[in-house]
Amino acid sequence: MEPIILWQTKWSYSLHVPLYLFFGGLTSGIFLAAVVADLLERKWQGAALVSKVSSYSAIVTLALAGFFLTAHLGKPERGLAFPLFFTNYDSWMTRGGWIVGAGTLLVLLYAALWYRGGAAWVRRLVGLVGLPVLLMLAVYTGLLLSRGTFVPLWSSKYLPVLFLNSGVTTGLAASGLVGLVALWFRGPQPQTAHSVVRWISMAVGLFILLELFEIYNFMTYLAGSGQHAPTGQFLAPKGGAHVYQYVTRGALAPWFWWGVIGLGLTAPLLLTLVEFLLDWRARPLRWRNVLFTAPKFALVLLGGILLRCIIVWGGDLSAPLDFPPSVWPIPPASGG
Amino acid sequence: MAQTQVTIPFRESEGPQAKHAPARLKFYVDVKRCIECGGCEVACKNENNVPEGIARIRVVTVNEGEAGESNVAVPCMHCSKAPCVAVCPVDALYHREDGIVQVNKETCIGCGYCLYACPFGAPQFPKSSPFGARGVMDKCTYCAGGPEEPFSDRERRLYGSNRIAEGKLPMCASVCSTKALVAGDGEEVANVVRQRMAARGSGGGGWAWGTAYPESK
Structure with missing residues (x-):
């Protein structure tokens, strides 16, 4: 048996679909960060600023998602x-x-509501109402792909959770990044104002660990069972194993290992360790954030893009055809 | 050799009232007969003026150079429960009464979702721009034209020929020299398959029948 790529490469022909999926998930995470920071505004100095700039950033990322979504269509109008x-x-x-x-x-x-000011409770209410919708946007990007039931990599079991996690991770990183920029341009701030970025960075580290765990489970599932598309009579009895090879040892392996696992997840995790060490040495947060946290956020964003690229590119490997003559059945007479 | 001709696109065995009732049209792909001549591909291109870069039918080789090497012609199988129809957001894909899965190019948005839903890779998209594929989906029509007025210039230009309306079989099946590709009413096709299997005395080599027509019992 051999894998056969039957498809045309419509979605992997350009970066439109991976970028759409990335910016969709990113918007979810940014919105989550904005609402949480908004709710914790009184507790953390600087949270209000992070929430405000995040809410503006969500417009930009959603607009980019919409652009790439529309631009990939054969008939955008x-x-x-x-x-x-x-x-x-x-x-x-x-x-x-x-x-x-x-x-x-x-x-x-x-x-x-952030721009106009006014009653904070109205804004927070809108944020809380919007949160499930926006989080569903990240989940949906996984569900969208998982309807391709003959594509072994597009697992309905793993992709929605993975994309939700990745959306939250990248969204938090983006919020932290724009928050950092906003704080920097506001000039010297008290140490507490920078601590909100510190907490976002810690949360990003936690979600990276979760994402690594999910990717490990996903790859183990693909390598082990591979029984993803049992609906096809002669299709994909080991489709999962083929796509596992394709992603981890085949053409996509450099992107997966160096890009997603290395630069996108492990390097930010190492930078989180550096942050912990600097906490211990009690360095000023402002400079530490710029030197270590900002690059960490940027790497997380890069990893998020590459993850979507690999998932979409890996979709080019369809369920391989297999021909076990012993199981060929006699087609029924009724014709269906 | 077992009977191979299936030329009845409409059921005539159910009395006068049923004469105009549409058959359930299906393809049968016999991997043991395909010789990879490519005649079906050429005939399809020629009959339907299929543009460059689009393949409404392809002959695929499996296990090339190994034991068990097989060839199989892959058209749109016009599945009974077609995944492409299920995922199309704009209902551009739909079943005709005779079971043919048809595409309405006036509605299609060219998103490509059907391409990844299809187990056979049947949907095709033009590639004309470095910024991505433009244009709407194209696929095997079972030589049944499109939703436009039969035999109109518009139907011919958008979808190709309409041999079904003329009472003929799809061009690919008509020209298949070994009758590896059989088309027609599901019952008639199944009879051919069973005759072949009886002649061979073992498994028949019908490819993807269960995938395309899963409700058949």
Whole structure:
């Protein structure tokens, strides 16, 4: 048996779909960071600033997601008019269109409430209402792919959770990064103002550990069982094992090991250790954040992009055809 | 040699009322007969004016150079429970009464979701831009044209020929010199398959039948 790539490479032909999935998940994480920072505003000096700049950043990232989503279509003008054209509600693309639409309104409203000022409880209420919708956006990016049931890598069991985790990790990193920039341009701030970035950085470290655990489980599942597409009579009895080889030892291996595991997850984890050591030495947070935390956030974002690229590129390996003559059945007479 | 001709696109065995009832049209791909001549690919291209870069049918070689090497022609199998129909957000893909999975190019948004849902890689997309694929999906129509008026210029230009409306079989199956590719009413096709299996005395080599038509009992 051998893997056969039957597909045209529509989604991996350009970076549109990986970037759409990345920015979609990123927006979820940024919104989460903004709302949590908003809720903890009284406790942490500087949290309000992080929440505010994050809410503005979510508009930018969602706009980028929308751009890449629309740009990958063969007929973008029909995609833009999705309320008119999307009629199949069994499709995750239709559901996703509405999630993106609802998420856009909530992100805009939340940012507008930050911009205009006014009652904080209204803003926080909008944030809490928007949170499940935005988190669903990250989950949906995984569910969207997992409907490709004959693509072994697009597991409905692992991808939604992995993309949610990655969305939260990258979103927190992006919030920390824009928060850091905002704090820097505000000039010298008290140590406590920088501590919010410190906490975001710690949270990022925790989510990186979770992501590593999920990727390990995912790869173990692919390598071991591989029984992902049992629906095909002659399809993919070992599709998972093939795609495991493709990702970890084949053409995608450098991107996976050096990109996602190395630069995207392990390096930020090592920088987290450095942060702990500097905590112990009680260095000023402001400079430590710039020298170590900012590069760590940037690496996390790079890893998030590469993870989406690998998942989408790996989709080019479809369920391999297999021909075990002993199990060929006699087609029934009824014709169905 | 077992009977290989299946030329009845409409069921006629169910009385006069049923004469105009559509058959359930299906493909049968016999991997033991395919000789990888590529005749089906050429005939399809020629009949439907298929543009460059689009393959409505492909002959795939499995286990090349190894024991058990096989060839198989892969068209759209017009699945009974078609995954492409299930995922299409705009309902551009749908089943005709006769079971053919048709695409409406006036509705398709060219998202590519169907390409990854399809177990056979049947949906095809033009590649005309360095910034990504542009244009809508194209696939095997079972030589049944499209939703436009039959035999119109527009149907011909967008979808190709409409041999089914003429009472003919798809071009690929018509020209297959070894009858590895059999098309027609599901019952008729299944009869051919069973005759071949009886002649061989063992497994038949029907590829993907269970994937494409899973509700068949």
